[in-house]
Amino acid sequence: MGSTGARIAIDAMGGDYAPDEIVAGALRAREELGVEVLLVGDPQEIESKLPPKTNLRQVEIVPAEEMITMDEEPLSGIRRKPKASINVAMDLVKNQQADAVVSAGHSGAAMAAALLRLGRLRGIDRPAIGAMFPTMVAGKPVLILDVGANVDCRPKFLEQFAVMGSIYSQYVLGIPEPKVGLLNIGEEDTKGNDAAVRANQLLRENPQISFIGNAEGRDVLSGHFDVIVCDGFVGNVLLKFAEAVGEVMLQIIREELPQGLHGQIGTAILKPNLKRIKQRMDHAEHGGALLLGVDGICIISHGSSQAPSIFNAIRMAKEAVDNRVLHRIQSQYQSIQQESG
Amino acid sequence: MGSTGARIAIDAMGGDYAPDEIVAGALRAREELGVEVLLVGDPQEIESKLPPKTNLRQVEIVPAEEMITMDEEPLSGIRRKPKASINVAMDLVKNQQADAVVSAGHSGAAMAAALLRLGRLRGIDRPAIGAMFPTMVAGKPVLILDVGANVDCRPKFLEQFAVMGSIYSQYVLGIPEPKVGLLNIGEEDTKGNDAAVRANQLLRENPQISFIGNAEGRDVLSGHFDVIVCDGFVGNVLLKFAEAVGEVMLQIIREELPQGLHGQIGTAILKPNLKRIKQRMDHAEHGGALLLGVDGICIISHGSSQAPSIFNAIRMAKEAVDNRVLHRIQSQYQSIQQESG
Incomplete structure (x- = not known):
């Protein structure tokens, strides 16, 4: 991860077309946007979706053992499955190994994971x-x-x-x-x-x-x-x-x-x-x-997202990272609080 | 008013294109739907909008001295102007001289007039x-x-x-x-x-x-x-x-x-x-x-209604009258109350 570009953690297991279309969108974003992508999920499944000539040293796969299914109650699912791909992706941001998360999985679960793992921004x-x-x-x-x-x-x-x-x-x-x-x-x-x-x-x-x-x-x-x-x-x-x-x-x-x-x-x-x-x-x-107001950039994509949507979601994440949105919300928000407090 | 058709009171003064388009839509409805229309408003203005060959004995004009303008607070307007066209139209229904009201005027005023003049259906x-x-x-x-x-x-x-x-x-x-x-x-x-x-x-x-x-x-x-x-x-x-x-x-x-x-x-x-x-x-x-739940049929048309919309609104009113919607709500509603009470 020696690049200076944004590092985006992708929930490779979330969405109707996961992991195929998620992986395809992520690889295109890496190519065209110069971002690093961290594909979070079942390594074997993800590897099987990579094009044959992919240099594995350039694609980071972060193993996650489980995933939250669409019919699960989000909060209890997130708590019961600490190693679910969305939790692992959020942890990458929390541990500063990634700058943002993109997920097309259960949107309630993504929000719950963001709240529990990253927490709210101060003042929000x-x-x-x-x-x-x-x-x-x-x-x-x-x-x-x-x-x-x-x-x-x-x-x-x-x-x-x-x-x-x-x-x-x-x-x-x-x-x-x-x-x-x-x-x-x-x-x-x-x-x-x-x-x-x-x-x-x-x-x-x-x-x-x-x-x-x-x-x-x-x-x-x-x-x-x-x-x-x-x-x-x-x-x-x-x-x-x-x-x-x-x-x-x-x-x-x-x-x-x-x-x-x-x-x-x-x-x-x-x-x-x-x-x-x-x-x-x-x-x-x-x-x-x-998802605005948590301590990390999170883009929640539609469950029906295919590669072009994932590509665009990663671009959104990159732009939010590059423009330091979190920092600006945090500092402007604090200044408001100080003025009114 | 010897016809057996539905009698519809039209607020001729309400709407962006009143009274021209309101009168035109009403006359077409009288012609094609066989309803009686009661045009409520300024008699001189209304008469001036009638086609030259109109037989005045076939068109009922009900005088109203005032109207509620779009910038008035509805409830106070309705109370302050008892002779406003929408109030007069509602009174025609209350006194069983008409079966329904159609208005393209201030929708809040129409609702307030309906509530104050007609009241709610029992149980609603x-x-x-x-x-x-x-x-x-x-x-x-x-x-x-x-x-x-x-x-x-x-x-x-x-x-x-x-x-x-x-x-x-x-x-x-x-x-x-x-x-x-x-x-x-x-x-x-x-x-x-x-x-x-x-x-x-x-x-x-x-x-x-x-x-x-x-x-x-x-x-x-x-x-x-x-x-x-x-x-x-x-x-x-x-x-x-x-x-x-x-x-x-x-x-x-x-x-x-x-x-x-x-x-x-x-x-x-x-x-x-x-x-x-x-x-x-x-x-x-x-x-x-x-407007469902008041003791009378009221159709509230869009302020931008022109003749075709007014015609369609009158048709809606006629169909509600012909199918005895009020009576059915009242009786079914009472039966529900009796069962649950």
């Missing part, structure tokens, strides 16, 4: 899962958090999510002054339930973020916001709905566009343009969700 | 707003409620929504045994916050509905559910997101499809097919949301 009450949504404006995604870590959120948790999301948006995505919104059922500051009204107040008073007001459901994809905070219940429903709706739309296009002779000719002519449309609607391009 | 703690979402399966929409009436919902409110939604789905949409789902962040019965777990239990134990389990965000458009219940916060976010997402997708298609010479040719060839795609993605087809 609850970690949040952040997901990038594409918007109407090409190349201008919006970061939504939380999308599933916390089913109930106190207003101050939402405030912390806003601070963490702003830092990520600023330093990783390069947005100078990220515009923050609070997901709510109306634009006015007094709209929503008690928690939403109080959260609006906290966000408006926080000098460290640029809060521009409530975001309604219709504003999520408008491109007017860079970061939108919400509790993990509504965020999770929205994320899964958005993922499915893209599929539904593509399905409708696939059904209706080639109808008739004109349709078939037109569709054939438009093939490259349709591919671009698919890419813009496709969530896989974004690689994974980001 | 909170009315809910139900909206139809198109699904992947053509011609098989799903009824989501609540989409905005109640920002916080106790589990028993969700149970009542499920009963009301099932009755509507069965008798108006003709679905023999509507499949009910609870919007949640996981399929397992134990998923979600405390309220969701308790609601799941209540729904599972209720013999009057066919509860098939939790619905995740990705299941909303699957066509597997006929009725999905949720609190008005998440439902409202989802509704507004869904309305916008169709627009975003069409925007992406409009931007990407005609790129390049091939793109321009292909797009020109595909014009009729693209129009069909737009129609399938379009929400306006559904006309309006349904």
